[in-house]
Structure formats: structure tokens, C-alpha cells
Amino acid sequence: MAKKPTKNVIEKKEFSLDDFKKTQGLNFTIKEKELTWIPLSEAFHDAVKVPGIPIGYFTSFRGYSNTGKSTAIYEGVAGCQKIGVLPIIYETEGNWNWEHAKNIGVQFEEYVDEETGEVNYRGDFIFIQGSDLLNMYSCYDHQHSKMGTKPLRYEPVVEDIAYHMNSILDAQQEGKLPRNVCFFWDSVGTSNCFKGATSKTTNNQWTAGALATCFKSLINFRIPASRREDSEYTATFAVVQQIWLDNENKVIKHKGGEAFFYSPRLIFHFGGILTHSTEKLKATLNGEEFQFGIETRIRCEKNQVNGIEQKGKIASTPHGYWNPDKINDYKELHKDFIKEKLNTEYDDFVIEKERINLSDEDMHG
DSSP, X not given: OOOOOOOOOOOOOOOOHHHHHHHTTOSOOOOBOOXXXXXXXXXXXXXXXXXXXXXXXXXXXXXXXXSSOHHHHHHHHHHHHHHTOEEEEEEOSSOOOHHHHHHHTOOOEEEEOTTTOOEEEESSSEEEEHHHHHHHHTTEETTTTEEOSSOSOSSOBHHHHHHHHHHHHHHHHTTSSOSOEEEEEEEETSSBOHHHHHTTOOOHHHHHHHHHHHTHHIIIIIHHHTTBTTOSSOEEEEEEEEEEEETTTTEEEETTOSHHHHSXXXXXXXXXXXXXXXXXXXXXXXXXXXXXXXXXXXXXEEESSSOOOOEEEEEEXXXXXXXXXXXXXXXXXXXXXXXXXXTOOOSOOEEEEEEESXXXXXXXX
């Protein structure tokens, strides 16, 4: 009688996911640092219920021209100085005003350069304009990543800012800059790209592509990675970006392309969608008037930081943001400033509002 075949019993091995992770170097997950903020004004918090700019994140302030966006940059710089974060300012729009910065609370010293006789400013910040970028990188070939000896173009480009930001973060990681930093850019869409500059043309698609490419590692890795507890220092990024309306589809578009719309974790929208939707704030006396600010709508368009998405109104003034419901308090606190602008000694000036570019849809939106 034939023997029945015996079954080969396969011994099951115990599997440990923890051991497997260890062999792959994935046996731990680093916790993020506690959420902290670069403080903006109380009025900003009153309007959107967010205290300011989240540290370790990418934040965007967007809207039409003259809707109060840049005030957030001045307040952000002042807020950085209050908590010991080093503000690094890229000013490519040409609208920075040192008196305005001082009134809002930015700390700096004004001095005269003994060699040139020029008035300069120094303090706990790094301030970079388009001409500074050009001086540093006009000979740099961003296409082939090498420095030459002759200028390749005569205008700053968006790649210059990304290159400089990476250099700052390299210095931070190497211990040469032992500080938490916050990058501010006012504003996206004001600079050409390398390809456009070297070909002496302007192509919006080229610039949009350059922004998406050269900032990719910064906004998707280097800045978020600084939130990890094993990162000694943090990096934060905040930008101002103008918008325009695609009238055909009634869709908001962003100057410089859409890369900086999808990437920020926090977006604040100033003004309306169809129009600027602002109101001029004027001090008037005996037929003389001084426009000292604007009142605008503001809303948190996107919040992937703490989820709060509120909307309200805010006044942008020479001294920062102010609660529109308390504008008479502003008048009392800064009446000497307003009287000087009106060239009067009298205190009985009145504050008036002039509505501009306010559509019914935006007014009730």
C-alpha cells in the first residue's frame, strides 16, 4: 500500500513592523514644535481672529492694489523684532517707506555713511531691494547654476530671491546665523524671471514656471522642516501678492502665477473679489483734507494651520492696522500727526469716509 505524501509544514516567522521600520531608518517620528506666532496688531486679530503670522509656515497676504496688504509686512517686521526673530525683507516693489515703518513700530537707526554721505538704516533686520539682488547676482547663471565674471542681465529676477533664501538657510543650519528668521517679500509678481531678463522680454508663463520651480524646495521642505523639534532654528515666509480678475470666468488670478496660491498654508484676502471694495479715511477741516488710511474688508481665505477662517473689517493707517469701530480713538491718539499733515493747530477736524470701487456683490459678500 502506497504511503500518503507528507505535507511540508512551513514555519511561520513572526513579523515585527517596528523591527522593519528600524531596518529602514524609519523607527521614529519627530514631533513638531508648539505652534507660535509672529504678532500683528490687536486690530488684525479682532478682524480675523488669528494673532498674526504662524512661525514655520508660508503665509500670503493678497488683494488688489492699495487695499492695505503691505501694512502686514511692516507689522510683521515689528512683531519679529519684539520676539527676537530676524526679519529678512525683500522689497522689489519700490514702495518701502522708512517713516511709515517707524510709525508702525519697526526699530532702526538712521545714520550717514561717512564715505558716500548717503543716509542709511541699520537695526535688527536684513533689508534687500532689487538693486541689492542685482549687485549680488547679476553675474550668476541660474540656468546652469554657476557664477560668471560678467553681468548676464540688468534687472533682479525671482530666482535671485530663492537663491538668497537658500543661502540664508544654509548659514542657519551651519551655525553661521544662529537665529530664527522670517522672510518677507513685497511683492510677488513685481520681478521678471531669469529667462525673461536674459532674453530681454517678459513672459508671464516663464515667470510662473520659475516661481514654481525655484521655490519648490523652500516652501515644501526647508521651511516646513524647521518646525520639527530636531531643528534648532525655525524659518518663516510671508509674501504680499496682487491679484487680478479674469472677467471671462470671474475667477481671481494671482500676479506672478498660481504657484503662490496653492502653496501657502494661510491666505488673507484684502478687499473685494470683483472690486477693491475700500473706503478712504480722511481728516477734514475748513475745506482741507488729509487721507490717512483706508478701511477694507479682510477675510481668512485659507487656513491649514489652526482652521480658523473668519472675516471682518480693518483700517490700514500710517500707524498700522486699526479697528474701524475705534477710529475716533485713533484720532485722539494720533491727532498731532494728523494736525501736522493738515497744517493746522485746531483739534476740531472730523473724520470722513469716501467709498471707492465697492460693488453691491462685494458690499454684501
